Amino acid sequence: MLNVRIRFYEELNFFLEKSKRKREIQVSCKKGTTIKAIIEAFGVPHTEVDLVLVNGESMSFSYQLKDRDRLSVYPVFESFDITTVSLVRPIPLRITRFILDVHLGKLAKFLRLLGFDTRYSNSFSDREISREAYREKRIILTRDKGLLKRKIVTHGYYIKSRNSREQLFEVVKRFDLLRSLKPFTRCIRCNEQLIIIEEKEIIDSLPDEIRKRYDSFHFCSVCNKVYWKGSHWENMKRILDEIYIDVKKDE
Numbered sequence: 369m370l371n372v373r374i375r376f377y378e379e380l381n382f383f384l385e386k387s388k389r390k391r392e393i394q395v396s397c398k399k400g401t402t403i404k405a406i407i408e409a410f411g412v413p414h415t416e417v418d419l420v421l422v423n424g425e426s427m428s429f430s431y432q433l434k435d436r437d438r439l440s441v442y443p444v445f446e447s448f449d450i451t452t453v454s455l456v457r458p459i460p461l462r463i464t465r466f467i468l469d470v471h472l473g474k475l476a477k478f479l480r481l482l483g484f485d486t487r488y489s490n491s492f493s494d495r496e497i498s499r500e501a502y503r504e505k506r507i508i509l510t511r512d513k514g515l516l517k518r519k520i521v522t523h524g525y526y527i528k529s530r531n532s533r534e535q536l537f538e539v540v541k542r543f544d545l546l547r548s549l550k551p552f553t554r555c556i557r558c559n560e561q562l563i564i565i566e567e568k569e570i571i572d573s574l575p576d577e578i579r580k581r582y583d584s585f586h587f588c589s590v591c592n593k594v595y596w597k598g599s600h601w602e603n604m605k606r607i608l609d610e611i612y613i614d615v616k617k618d619e
């Protein structure tokens with residue numbers, strides 16, 4: 369058996385039992401135990417971790433622990449520069465694309481409304497989600513820690529809130545999305561990108577009232593749905609304003 373010491377920093381403490389938070393923990397483990405395995409034995413999904421120092425040096429998830437190693441485990445850094453040390457995470461995904469687990473249908477709609485490529489189906493299995501995430505380089509959003517522990521999963525985020533609006537705030541903050549929002553450019557039903565259409569192209573299919581009140585229309589070529597800036601637009605604008613205020617408050 370090996371004896372090692374481990375300490376989790378910042379919001380990673382959220383995943384620990386109360387007695388283990390914010391302090392160094394002594395732990396025994398078998399020879400051959402990796403960083404990934406020991407982190408997850410504490411209930412922390414590896415996708416939440418960006419940097420692990422072993423005796424002060426940064427190591428990858430596959431590093432096998434040695435007797436008396438001292439581990440410092442850090443979450444994603446948002447506000448300070450760690451470019452000089454190597455991260456355990458592979459290269460960040462350049463385009464922010466998501467895949468959501470089956471319980472996050474409302475959040476999926478919100479993310480689509482903000483223009484993010486978001487795959488969602490209420491019939492996805494964990495296996496399908498992790499495979500598709502890997503294949504299409506998507507970030508998994510879930511409230512299921514088990515899903516994030518799968519080996520194939522490289523990019524994911526554990527959603528803390530149960531409220532869909534707060535969930536959206538969490539995601540915008542965690543992935544620093546404020547500057548990449550493209551509201552009302554994606555179909556909330558099927559995730560397809562909307563195209564702008566001229567009123568005359570769809571004039572026959574629109575109710576009179578709508579035609580009189582609005583002059584700008586978007587169209588989903590997959591579900592043949594026409595969008596205009598009606599009440600959902602106003603609601604979403606309100607939510608967007610709240611996000612701006614909320615995120616700015618933290619900056």
Ligand SMILES: [Zn+2]
Nearest residue numbers: 555558588591
């Ligand atoms: Zn559609």
